[in-house]
Amino acid sequence: MLKSIQKGFTLIELIIVITILVLLGVVVIVLIDPAEILAQSRDSQRISDVASLKGATQLVLASAVPSNAATVCDITDAPDGTDTYGNATGTTSYVFSSLTTDIGASGYNQSASTTAQSITNTGWVQIDYRTPSTGRALTSLPIDPTNTLASGYFYRWGCNYVNSLYQYEIDTKLESAKYTVTDNKATKDGGNNSSRYESGNNLGVLRSY
Template identity: 35%
Template sequence: MKTNSRGFTLIELLVVIAIIAILSVVVILTLNPAELLRQARDSNRISDLSTLKTAIGQYLADVSSPTLGFTAAGTTYTVCGESNTTSTAVAHANCGFTLNIYTVSSSDSRAVDGSGWIPVDFTDISSGAPIGTLPVDPTNANEMVYRYAASSTLVYELNAIMESTKQTNSTTGAAATDGGTDASSTIYAAGTAPGLAL
């Protein structure tokens, strides 16, 4: 009797598995998942700052006597997200520069009533606050926080540090083409005065 066995030999299976393994390694190295995650976080940062810029623009257009923060005339103030409550005039560890630094407690940091990390009361807008909570940086640790500065002349700057190779490119990255005056190609600036030197 003749048996008709159909199937693959062990060598054929090993060759196919080896080819699949080689292709998988090539695809993973080509896609660079770590860089893709950095690009995704940078996209969130750009989107968040755009949302905040739109919300502040709506606030300035709608409120009859707007204020972009604190009350000292002619002074630039800076706020960094998620930290302990402080008000100092020294370099803040999370911001890396010397200005009057105001931070808020973690429990209040996302509030849109002026007590959040952006001291603008979005609830004063006649149609209500355009955002439910203030966004924070996807990483939100050490230098990876959102920053805000405003002057008494109702100009402001928001910025964030970009981390992906794509967005930190010195000629085509978002940080290089944002109009800001920072020499670093890692800091993305948005607002009506991206030259406040935040």
């Protein structure tokens, strides 16, 4: 009578299998690069946010120039990327950022965290996005997914209002290899800042710093 013989894994075989699985896991992690995937996800949001802001602003401008243009935009000289962003008195900086006041002073015009995303011209972009005749251009202002001064990952906005011409620019810093090396958005956008991705109807409004 033949007896069936069951073989179990020896300790050495188990160690070999576990080692192979660990090595495969390391290879998969290296190939996938989770940090890069997360960076790409944040960059995709930034690019989408900038596009949404531009589209919404164009809708507003198609209806009328924002009523507060002479207050929040530079009116001291033509948009050439070298001005001081003075308001009517020429003394106040009017480069706006998505950074909020709770982080402390940043050198940019900031809004409170409670109103930063408001579309009623009290948000970090001081335009009333409820004005287009077609309806609201935005439901809330986007905020950078990182949004810290130290990292440099935050949104900036600047505008010029000279000779009844409203010109504006939005920019953001990208972080992933996909969008800073493989397809370097900042060097292909036609703007004057090779380290930040720019959009708007005049890419010389914000200075290249």
